[in-house]
Amino acid sequence: MNVGAGRPLRSPKAILFDLDGTLVDSAPDIAAAVNELLASRDLPPLRLDRVKAMIGGGVRKLIERAFAASGAPLLGNALDEANRVMAPIYRRHLTGLTRLMPGVREALTHFHLGGVSMGVATNKPQLATREILLHFGLTEYFGAIVGGDAVTYLKPAPDALLLALAQLGVDPGDALLVGDSGADLGAARAAGMPVILLRGGYSHIPVEELGADLVCDSLFDLPSAMQGLQADA
Incomplete structure (x- = not known):
């Protein structure tokens, strides 16, 4: 089941992903x-x-x-x-017990083949983020990887998102963020980006209550859910 917040989503030029609770269960x-x-x-x-x-x-x-x-x-x-x-x-303690969240490889492959630029914007330190992505063979998908120690202010500030988008050469209005928490939503709103939240992550509040533009059960659902919203726009 996918729940939209009513705002139509345009086909993005870039998608930024959170890491912990979104791409990996760390x-x-x-x-x-x-x-x-x-x-x-x-x-x-x-x-x-x-x-x-x-x-x-x-x-x-x-x-x-x-x-x-x-x-x-x-x-x-x-x-x-x-x-x-x-x-x-x-x-x-970066990769011994950490696992990919459901649908990660499938979603990243889908958007990569569709020509969508992708990046990671996380509060996790930069080197730790890169080590995890390397461990799972995911770095090839991302044109920007921004950790929390690469910016002055952590999410929910927009700094990491804006730096990642600058590295990708994409304006915030042409991108969206996929995350799992209120910090992700706050960062996206501050950056002027739409945001999609996933269930099953690390949010302290049910994601349906946070006011995202779309809520998905997992990354398996993300491509079809976005296509459905774009078709209705």
Whole structure:
């Protein structure tokens, strides 16, 4: 089932994708990294579902939420230090437990064959993003890969989207974002782009309630759903 928010979508020249919860299910690896960091401070592990609810806003925000949930909140310099300790831990937990979300290869192949430019715009660090995409053999699809540390402000700010589109040479009005959360929606709206959200990602709120232009069950549904909307436009 696909739910539209009523705004017709033009055939885009470029599609930007979020990474975590959109292209890959990385929550198990992220949870492993968080729990290794917590263990280094003699704190008990957090369940996968609790860590999954903390994803969004970048690694530093993830650490802040994890320590707060563990009853040992960090502020200022202490949070900075934990972020430094987390960096090598995070890099050790990128692809061991991460899997592609349903329909990724099929959707990317469809749009690639249709001549649509594609990019990734994520709050995940740049090197980590590239390593994951390389691991799954997806880098060939993307003319732009922008991580959170490549811009000043993370999503829901539009910085990553605008940088990716600049690298692709496409105006925001001729592109759209595919994501899974309110941060994606906020970034797309700030950039002046339509946005499609997927169910089954890491949104803390049901995606149907966020006001996207289209909601899809998975990337399997994305090409046909977009064609249907364009035909009705």
